[in-house]
Amino acid sequence: MDTLYVYEHCPFCIKARMIFGLKGSPVQLVVLMNDDEQAPVDMVGRKVVPILQTGGQFMPESLDIVALIDGRGAPVLTGARNAAVAAWMDRGRGLLYREFLPRAAMAPFPEFATTAARAYFLTHKEKSSAPFVTVLENSEEAVAALTAWVQELAPLVQSPNAVNGVLSYDDIDLFAALHSLSLIRGVQYPASVQTYRQTLSKLCGIPLLDPVAI
Ligand SMILES: N[C@@H](CCC(=O)N[C@@H](CS)C(=O)NCC(=O)O)C(=O)O
Incomplete structure (x- = not known):
């Protein structure tokens, strides 16, 4: 299963979490301690969340995560922007x-x-x-x-x-x-x-x- 490293207050993490909910795709959420610099640096080279762990790879950037997950099977984010x-x-x-x-x-x-x-x-x-x-x-x-x-x-x-x-x-x-x-x-x-x-x-x-x- 995919793992998403987040802080609960983080709006970028909300974006990444949203797509799993909207697609009905299971994800394991892991909340990092806010002062844990080492874990995110080890995963993606800088202190940032969200980070998606999928198939042995680590991926930062909320909208990249949204695009990846939405692209699996039929997309749900199909509407035009205003x-x-x-x-x-x-x-x-x-x-x-x-x-x-x-x-x-x-x-x-x-x-x-x-x-x-x-x-x-x-x-x-x-x-x-x-x-x-x-x-x-x-x-x-x-x-x-x-x-x-x-x-x-x-x-x-x-x-x-x-x-x-x-x-x-x-x-x-x-x-x-x-x-x-x-x-x-x-x-x-x-x-x-x-x-x-x-x-x-x-x-x-x-x-x-x-x-x-x-
Ligand atoms: N462009 C990134 C921005 C992510 C971001 O700024 N995350 C904040 C949390 S809201 C962060 O990890 N900041 C470092 C920190 O809080 O120490 C994305 O869209 O995922």
Whole structure:
């Protein structure tokens, strides 16, 4: 069976996990500790996830993994992309991950099971973002802005099963972002987005983070 090395918080890992769920293909998930540099370096030469182990080979890059798995048998990602979905994502991605990172650092993800692993994430991610305390202290405005952002997504959702009506790479990108967004407590979802994210969660077999939202 294929093995996928992941962190549970990682949106790129969500993309790779999605295709196994959508295809109904079995995969063994292995969550690496966030401070384990050696394992990914041994597998692909750098510290990165997701990594797919298939037939004795190791493969990084989420979208390469998606393409490989979707290409086995009849593909499921057959729909056309809508540039408006990517444009919507680009407008909010910066704010989403600014708010996501400090919450991820506090959340009960298995890759942070040890204090050292959680500290590694905090140290590295805070450097590339803003001080987490500052982000969390000014969060109310950001949550309102994220709610306004998801309102703009509502008219783009053509079906609960696929944003453009037929499953496409837009669904891979969009659900991964909505999965991250689900860690942020207080974001209000318009009906079409709410149904879409819950339906995709079931189709992919990947629970949303609502129950542990911060
Ligand atoms: N282009 C890569 C990006 C993967 C990526 O950036 N993964 C992050 C986790 S979200 C990572 O492993 N970063 C190194 C680290 O967290 O130490 C892909 O699409 O798979």
